[in-house]
Amino acid sequence: xxxxxxxxxxxxxxxxxxxxxxxxxxxxxxxxxxxxxGSEYLFDAxxxxxxxxxxxxxxxxxLTGYTGQVSxxxxxxxxxxxxxxxxxxxxxxxxxxxxDLVAAGVIAAAVGLVFGLPSLxxxxxxxxxxxxxxxxxxxxxxxxxxxxxxxxxxxxxxxPPLSIAGIAVTSPVGRxxxxxxxxxxxxxxxxxxxxxxxxxxxxxxxxxxTAARVIGIPVLRTKLLAFAVxxxxxxxxxxxxxxxxxxxxxxxxxxxxxxxxxxxIVIIGGLASLRGAFLGAALIVIFPLGLxxxxxxxxxxxxxxxxxxxxxxxxxxxxxxxxxxAEPAGLSALVDRMTRRITPWITPWITAGRA
Amino acid sequence: xxxxxxxxxAFFGAVLGSLALLPAVAxxxxxxxxxxxxxxxxxxxxxxxxxxxxxxxxxxxxxxRDGGVNGVKLTWDECETQYEVxxxxxxxxxxxxxxxxxxxxxxxxxxxxxxxxxxxxDKAPLITINxxxxxxTDGRVFKYVFPLLLNPYSExxxxxxxxxxxxxxQDKLKGKKLVVLYHGSPYGKETIPIYQLxxxxxxxxxxxxxxxxxxxxxQSQWLTIRRAKPDYVILRGWGVMNPVALKTAQKVGxxxxxxxxxxxxxxxxxxxxxxxxxxGYTAITTQASGAEYPVLQEIVKTVYGAGKGNLExxxxxxxxxxxxxxxxxxxxxxxxxxxxxKFGHRTLTGDEVRWGFEHLKLDPARVEALGAKGLFHxxxxxxxxxxxxxxxxxxxxxxxxxxxxxxxIAPDWALLRPIIEKxxxxxxxxxxxxxxxxxVEEATx
Numbered sequence: 001x002x003x004x005x006x007x008x009x010x011x012x013x014x015x016x017x018x019x020x021x022x023x024x025x026x027x028x029x030x031x032x033x034x035x036x037x038g039s040e041y042l043f044d045a046x047x048x049x050x051x052x053x054x055x056x057x058x059x060x061x062x063l064t065g066y067t068g069q070v071s072x073x074x075x076x077x078x079x080x081x082x083x084x085x086x087x088x089x090x091x092x093x094x095x096x097x098x099x100d101l102v103a104a105g106v107i108a109a110a111v112g113l114v115f116g117l118p119s120l121x122x123x124x125x126x127x128x129x130x131x132x133x134x135x136x137x138x139x140x141x142x143x144x145x146x147x148x149x150x151x152x153x154x155x156x157x158x159x160p161p162l163s164i165a166g167i168a169v170t171s172p173v174g175r176x177x178x179x180x181x182x183x184x185x186x187x188x189x190x191x192x193x194x195x196x197x198x199x200x201x202x203x204x205x206x207x208x209x210t211a212a213r214v215i216g217i218p219v220l221r222t223k224l225l226a227f228a229v230x231x232x233x234x235x236x237x238x239x240x241x242x243x244x245x246x247x248x249x250x251x252x253x254x255x256x257x258x259x260x261x262x263x264x265i266v267i268i269g270g271l272a273s274l275r276g277a278f279l280g281a282a283l284i285v286i287f288p289l290g291l292x293x294x295x296x297x298x299x300x301x302x303x304x305x306x307x308x309x310x311x312x313x314x315x316x317x318x319x320x321x322x323x324x325x326a327e328p329a330g331l332s333a334l335v336d337r338m339t340r341r342i343t344p345w346i347t348p349w350i351t352a353g354r355a
Numbered sequence: 356x357x358x359x360x361x362x363x364x365a366f367f368g369a370v371l372g373s374l375a376l377l378p379a380v381a382x383x384x385x386x387x388x389x390x391x392x393x394x395x396x397x398x399x400x401x402x403x404x405x406x407x408x409x410x411x412x413x414x415x416x417x418x419x420r421d422g423g424v425n426g427v428k429l430t431w432d433e434c435e436t437q438y439e440v441x442x443x444x445x446x447x448x449x450x451x452x453x454x455x456x457x458x459x460x461x462x463x464x465x466x467x468x469x470x471x472x473x474x475x476x477d478k479a480p481l482i483t484i485n486x487x488x489x490x491x492t493d494g495r496v497f498k499y500v501f502p503l504l505l506n507p508y509s510e511x512x513x514x515x516x517x518x519x520x521x522x523x524x525q526d527k528l529k530g531k532k533l534v535v536l537y538h539g540s541p542y543g544k545e546t547i548p549i550y551q552l553x554x555x556x557x558x559x560x561x562x563x564x565x566x567x568x569x570x571x572x573x574q575s576q577w578l579t580i581r582r583a584k585p586d587y588v589i590l591r592g593w594g595v596m597n598p599v600a601l602k603t604a605q606k607v608g609x610x611x612x613x614x615x616x617x618x619x620x621x622x623x624x625x626x627x628x629x630x631x632x633x634x635g636y637t638a639i640t641t642q643a644s645g646a647e648y649p650v651l652q653e654i655v656k657t658v659y660g661a662g663k664g665n666l667e668x669x670x671x672x673x674x675x676x677x678x679x680x681x682x683x684x685x686x687x688x689x690x691x692x693x694x695x696x697k698f699g700h701r702t703l704t705g706d707e708v709r710w711g712f713e714h715l716k717l718d719p720a721r722v723e724a725l726g727a728k729g730l731f732h733x734x735x736x737x738x739x740x741x742x743x744x745x746x747x748x749x750x751x752x753x754x755x756x757x758x759x760x761x762x763x764i765a766p767d768w769a770l771l772r773p774i775i776e777k778x779x780x781x782x783x784x785x786x787x788x789x790x791x792x793x794x795v796e797e798a799t800x
Contacts, residue, residue: 045448049441143539143565153548153778154488154541156468160785246440248469250541252568253440289445292435304665305433306395306404 057277059233065271068206073134075258081235082242112231270332390450409680479705493779504745570596597625646673649726
């Protein structure tokens with residue numbers, strides 16, 4: 001009962017609920033403060049990969065979290081996006097990069113649609129296995145057919161330097177800001193989508209397919225739509241990975257490990273939650289690096305780097321288990337619980353500030 | 356004088372004294388730093404621990420025995436990459452803030468490719484000994500990248516020349532059949548076009564078969580090989596792929612003495628796990644194995660004697676990867692020494708060390724003076740040739756150790772150079788890089 005009361009309370013303060021306030025503050029810091037104080041390491045090694053994998057997690061969350069279709073092919077769709085953008089840039093050099101970006105997303109969506117077809121017949125584990133086909137097939141194609149990698153002998157493609165509207169983006173800050181802008185824009189679109197009737201249809205399909213069909217939701221179309229939109233978002237993440245983060249593309253970079261990494265981001269962050277993708281990516285991407293640096297600083301002189309690496313894995317694994325036991329619904333639910341405790345304390349402050 | 360007064364004096368004295376000491380603390384002694392993007396866990400840990408172990412052992416030897424290079428102490432730290440590109444890039448960003456960087460040695464083709472833009476912008480040399488991007492041999496375009504001793508094309512040419520010698524001359528290659536079994540990675544694929552070229556030139560037929568990373572299942576590839584009935588199989592493997600290949604070859608009945616390993620399929624770690632199946636296997640190398648060379652004896656005495664040896668398993672001292680790490684250490688340290696003669700006995704910038712690498716000339720006499728006679732042949736790097744004309748030799752596994760079975764062989768550089776230049780000039784055009792003119796630069800330097 002009280003839960004509902006809080007939720008309706010939030011609705012009555014559009015734009016200034018604690019949640020919206022938090023998002024606005026985060027964006028202000030990410031766009032306004034971080035670029036001024038951050039170092040090259042922060043941008044190139046932490047924030048850019050974090051943002052890109054958050055976006056990939058967001059894409060997978062649409063499919064797995066909202067629509068209930070498990071996929072192990074996420075990194076294949078990242079690869080499609082990355083290779084598509086590279087080839088567009090090489091072969092049609094006249095196109096502006098933003099067009100490449102969207103086109104690469106559309107190509108990834110088309111490929112996702114094809115590999116989504118088995119979902120019309122298969123569910124659960126069986127579907128997961130069939131998405132593995134996408135994973136292996138795509139990697140194999142890029143490895144085998146030299147045309148995709150511009151006939152480079154080693155199979156590594158170096159994409160042309162990032163340049164938007166004629167301005168070359170070469171600095172780490174520039175790449176970070178570009179990634180951030182794209183991630184924010186795509187996240188906003190996904191946010192609109194999940195709040196729309198289509199978003200409700202996705203959830204209805206997840207919760208009970210038969211019931212969804214009974215109330216008139218076109219289940220097959222909804223599933224394919226989920227595959228297409230999810231692959232679009234993941235494809236965009238792949239483009240950013242290739243152009244803004246590594247600036248290097250090779251098929252092995254998009255292997256099954258990466259697919260699992262994205263799946264774990266979604267599961268640990270929280271299924272069916274936009275925030276979950278970001279929280280999960282933070283835990284999977286940033287936290288191990290922090291741990292590595294801490295371990296290095298404290299114990300670097302005592303053990304060699306291999307021993308340190310192994311112990312960090314143990315710590316990370318334990319933490320993941322602890323998190324999931326404490327809150328099986330993921331970090332997002334954990335944060336929800338915390339904010340629910342804090343909200344009654346903060347709300348008066350915000351309303352006071354408004355008045 | 357009252358007690359508090361004495362205390363006060365003692366206090367101020369201490370403060371003044373420590374102030375006097377401060378400048379000495381604030382200005383660090385001259386140091387040259389080696390950022391090591393090493394890998395000690397993951398599927399390629401055997402290569403990583405051996406190579407970086409040897410590299411660190413040699414740096415330690417210079418520090419302990421000579422007190423550094425002309426008084427400049429060598430320092431280093433390690434960052435674990437697990438042979439993964441993203442981790443390597445993260446390590447690069449982490450370690451590059453350190454002062455006095457001499458050179459980068461990631462020992463991974465993928466990581467090296469991802470670093471080329473950055474090292475060029477940051478003006479620090481990137482060493483890819485015995486591997487790397489072949490066209491970076493052209494130093495006119497790749498100013499900061501050095502595939503020292505042996506680039507993949509030279510290796511390929513060396514292997515084909517060796518097979519020709521075994522068959523009794525290059526004209527005997529005509530009509531022979533070769534299969535290349537390569538690792539499904541950028542490293543493995545790098546030589547595909549050059550094998551094709553050599554096949555056309557010498558008239559042997561060729562089949563190139565990929566083994567997906569990491570390569571612990573090769574049944575189908577070896578069944579294909581059995582059907583093809585080649586005269587030789589060239590193993591272009593890495594890590595676990597190698598012992599699996601040798602074992603599977605035995606299973607399908609392919610004679611092991613007709614398998615020739617490449618430079619990353621030539622270590623004890625590749626043959627010992629294969630047991631009997633490896634007996635008689637031959638592989639190319641740029642550095643002989645064994646611990647009888649003076650420089651290794653000194654490392655055993657000075658470094659391991661002081662308890663500072665890097666290898667946990669002392670039996671690996673003198674193994675192929677350990678010796679490669681030591682040779683890599685020699686080349687890095689000598690480049691620093693050569694650059695110091697020009698720029699002064701102090702901490703050098705990355706660009707100055709790059710100059711040192713571009714003038715890294717160690718003839719057999721100098722190699723002997725360094726205690727490495729027989730360990731490796733010689734090197735002759737120049738501005739235009741970042742590989743340095745390394746020689747190769749072949750060694751055969753007798754079940755217990757490697758035995759050298761050939762002289763030092765020179766690859767066919769003249770044949771390869773035009774292909775390298777074609778590729779590097781295309782890269783320069785794509786990335787709008789200047790092509791340096793050796794004559795002009797040597798005149799101004």
